[in-house]
Amino acid sequence: MEISPETLEWKDAYKLLVGSILPRPIAFVSTIDANGIANAAPFSFFTAICADPMLICFSPMRRGTDGAKKDTLVNIESTGQFVINIVSESMAAQMNDCAIEFASSVDEIEEVNLTKEQSIKVKVPRIKESLVHLECELYQVLHFGDKPGAGSLVIGKVIHVHVNDELYDKGRIDTLKLQPIGRMAGNTFTNPLAKTFDMIRK
Incomplete structure (x- = not known):
């Protein structure tokens, strides 16, 4: 099959x-609007850019119905701040509920019974149930x-990282304890630990 986009x-x-x-990691992004109302939404167009400066990026697409910007993007452009909450399998259902267009x-954080927790360096709350937070x-x-x-590319500078103490060992995060999930096509998600293998670079 040959396809011209x-x-x-x-x-x-x-x-x-x-x-x-795929699989694609999920950026569960929390923001606040100009009035301080919190928003949380998942995005699977998400990756790291570089370590120094520590930059990450994610891409919120325009709303499929009318092409309007999503609340997450509007809030980030307004406040200049956001938090990436890494999604563990234990909070997958609530993350998925936040994909609804409220x-x-x-x-959304309160609506799906997640818990807001004060961040260290940004005004945006982080989500307590997440085990890793990137304040940006x-x-x-x-x-x-x-x-x-259409869509946008949001590049964030990570200015503070919170890692659950049980996950952090000598500068590394224990992936088995984190239990991150990834997005596949359609409604399918995956735990990348279901099958893993190591390869040594020569």
């Missing part, structure tokens, strides 16, 4: 991407279109 509707292009690039006035300041945002299927 320009021949695809955006929904079909999206399915092609998410069915090919009204901007709804505090907005470094740069790039926009790519303004219609359904």
Whole structure:
């Protein structure tokens, strides 16, 4: 099968991407709006950029119905701050519930019975149930279109990291205890520890 992207509707292009690039880590992003109302939403277009400076990025797509910016992006552009809450399997269902398009006035963290915890260096609350938090300041945002299927690249500078004490050992995070999950295509998620193997670089 040979496919030219320009021949695809955006929904079909999206399915092609998410069915090919996997598993994808999940950025469970908490933000606040100008009035201090908290928001939490998951994004699976997410990765690290570099260690010095410590930069991460994620990509919120435009809303599929009308091309509007999602609340997460609006809040980050307004406040310049956000927190990446790493998703463990124990909180997967609540994370998934936050993918629903709630009204901007709804505090998703409270709505799905997660717990807000004060961050150290940003005003945005972190989610207590998460075992790793990356407190970020907005470094740069790039926009790519303004219609359904378009999106933005949010680059954040990590200014504080919180790791649950039980996970942290000599500078490393114990992945078995973290139990992170990843996104596959459709409604499928995976625990990357289900099958792992090591390879040594020569």
